[in-house]
Amino acid sequence: MAETGRLTAPAAPFANPVxxxxxxxxxxxxxxxxxxxxxxxxFRDVVxxxxxxxxxxxxLLADKTYYWHLGVTAGEIxxxxxxxxxxxxxxxxLLGSNKMLSRAFEAxxxxxxxxxxIIFFPVMIMWFGVGPGSxxxxxxxxxxxxxxxxxxxxxxxxxxxxxxxxxxxxxxxxQMVTKIYLPAMRLPVINGVRLGLGxxxxxxxxxxTKLSNRGIGFLIINAYSTFNMPRMYxxxxxxxVLSIGVNALVGKLGGVDSIRRA
Amino acid sequence: MIARAQRNLLPxxxxxxxxxAFVLVAEVLIRAGAxxxxxxxxxxxxxxxxxxxxxxxxxxHRFLVTAREAFxxxxxxxxxxxxxxxxxYRVKLLREATETWVxxxxxxxxxLMYPLFLVxxxxxxxxxxxxxxxxxxxxxxxxxxxxxxxxRRVLVDVGRSFKLTEVQLFWxxxxxxxxxxxxxxxxxxxxxxxxxxxxxxxxINFGGLGQLINDLAxxxxxxxxxxxxxxxxxxxxxxxxxxxxxxxxxxxxx
Numbered sequence: 001m002a003e004t005g006r007l008t009a010p011a012a013p014f015a016n017p018v019x020x021x022x023x024x025x026x027x028x029x030x031x032x033x034x035x036x037x038x039x040x041x042x043f044r045d046v047v048x049x050x051x052x053x054x055x056x057x058x059x060l061l062a063d064k065t066y067y068w069h070l071g072v073t074a075g076e077i078x079x080x081x082x083x084x085x086x087x088x089x090x091x092x093x094l095l096g097s098n099k100m101l102s103r104a105f106e107a108x109x110x111x112x113x114x115x116x117x118i119i120f121f122p123v124m125i126m127w128f129g130v131g132p133g134s135x136x137x138x139x140x141x142x143x144x145x146x147x148x149x150x151x152x153x154x155x156x157x158x159x160x161x162x163x164x165x166x167x168x169x170x171x172x173x174x175q176m177v178t179k180i181y182l183p184a185m186r187l188p189v190i191n192g193v194r195l196g197l198g199x200x201x202x203x204x205x206x207x208x209t210k211l212s213n214r215g216i217g218f219l220i221i222n223a224y225s226t227f228n229m230p231r232m233y234x235x236x237x238x239x240x241v242l243s244i245g246v247n248a249l250v251g252k253l254g255g256v257d258s259i260r261r262a
Numbered sequence: 263m264i265a266r267a268q269r270n271l272l273p274x275x276x277x278x279x280x281x282x283a284f285v286l287v288a289e290v291l292i293r294a295g296a297x298x299x300x301x302x303x304x305x306x307x308x309x310x311x312x313x314x315x316x317x318x319x320x321x322x323h324r325f326l327v328t329a330r331e332a333f334x335x336x337x338x339x340x341x342x343x344x345x346x347x348x349x350x351y352r353v354k355l356l357r358e359a360t361e362t363w364v365x366x367x368x369x370x371x372x373x374l375m376y377p378l379f380l381v382x383x384x385x386x387x388x389x390x391x392x393x394x395x396x397x398x399x400x401x402x403x404x405x406x407x408x409x410x411x412x413x414r415r416v417l418v419d420v421g422r423s424f425k426l427t428e429v430q431l432f433w434x435x436x437x438x439x440x441x442x443x444x445x446x447x448x449x450x451x452x453x454x455x456x457x458x459x460x461x462x463x464x465x466i467n468f469g470g471l472g473q474l475i476n477d478l479a480x481x482x483x484x485x486x487x488x489x490x491x492x493x494x495x496x497x498x499x500x501x502x503x504x505x506x507x508x509x510x511x512x513x514x515x516x
Binding site: 018022042043046100101103104105107108111114115116118119120121122126127194198201205220221223229233236239244247 | 273274276277280281301302355356358359366369370373374375380381453457460461464465472475476479484487488494495498499502503
């Protein structure tokens with residue numbers, strides 16, 4: 001008779017040691033935070049009570065003007081991502097498809113990419129004014145580099161057979177881009193867009209904190225100027241959740257996970 | 263050999279030639295009035311401003327201030343980042359519980375916490391160093407874990423066959439094996455730290471090279487502003503080039 005062994009029921013999600021550890025870490029951080037807030041070790045309001053932060057977050061989310069500022073920032077980031085992403089994609093395809101151009105210009109992109117883009121902000125103000133234009137420009141130059149470099153790398157990884165098939169069908173340049181290149185380099189392009197989105201958010205919001213009268217960056221620096229610490233914490237928490245969420249959403253919509261599993 | 267050098271020379275000439283042509287075209291357009299010279303200064307003016315900015319604005323001192331901030335941020339990254347990475351590698355449960363959080367932190371715009379750091383540490387070098395440190399931390403932690411986890415099993419078995427203690431095993435086997443990957447993490451961390459350091463210097467108008475750009479822009483010294491931006495770009499490029507070479511030297515197989 002075959003030995004069947006003993007069947008054990010799968011552990012309940014809460015009994016999972018990893019989940020328990022996570023709960024313990026979060027609880028520990030919250031307890032330490034509350035203890036520091038109550039102790040008065042730091043200046044008053046620098047570490048406000050969790051209750052105060054929670055109330056500030058609720059007030060922020062119920063505030064209509066917050067959504068208007070969020071809309072302004074989202075618009076600036078969206079336009080920046082569109083312009084920077086499309087131009088980055090075009091440059092990436094060009095560099096990836098031509099060895100000579102790649103060797104001539106890609107080093108410039110590679111080394112310029114990690115430079116701190118915020119230093120260009122005074123120039124962007126001169127060129128596009130103090131309004132949303134300069135913030136869009138900051139978003140654009142921030143996201144251009146990661147998208148261009150990812151697209152160039154993705155272009156080089158395309159199976160040459162696919163390109164030969166396209167050429168044998170006498171596909172036009174536009175058809176080659178839309179039917180061969182883009183579908184074949186979907187993963188690196190999406191990864192580039194994800195990276196680009198992250199730096200576009202940073203570039204745009206930093207520009208807003210420096211010089212603006214609208215947007216989430218303005219709200220953060222305004223909370224700092226008026227020493228409204230609970231509101232600043234609330235803004236940072238909501239912003240972090242939104243940034244990480246949007247980043248994950250782009251990956252999911254692009255099917256990065258499913259591609260990796262395949 | 264000569265043919266290879268010629269093959270490399272052509273793209274290099276094309277890249278440099280295009281850059282020079284772009285500068286010349288800009289000079290001509292601005293001189294002709296097609297581009298407003300009160301918005302974009304002539305490249306010749308920018309080149310002329312270099313010496314003035316270096317001498318009058320004391321660039322060597324500002325460079326040293328930024329370098330000092332970057333150095334302390336790197337020291338913190340090496341000590342804390344590698345330390346946390348080693349801890350997470352050793353304690354599997356802790357790693358499984360927090361690794362996704364560390365990765366999420368890498369995609370969070372932590373630099374936007376600078377007003378918070380201003381409140382905590384004041385308008386000082388500490389704020390700038392801490393902002394650099396926070397920005398680079400996830401990369402160092404994740405790469406340290408990756409490096410340690412990638413140590414070849416046979417090396418660990420050899421160490422165990424020599425009855426090495428856990429501490430000896432770490433310093434003689436794990437650490438040297440993980441060093442190249444750990445350096446990749448440290449390099450990434452240093453890049454993020456430098457970006458944030460210069461950025462925060464610019465934003466809070468304090469410190470070295472970032473503050474210089476802000477100062478010159480507020481004085482509406484356009485050639486000076488452009489020259490300072492070019493200088494920061496040059497410094498960044500040199501920094502990335504050197505660290506890139508060191509990384510390639512450490513990982514010749516890649």
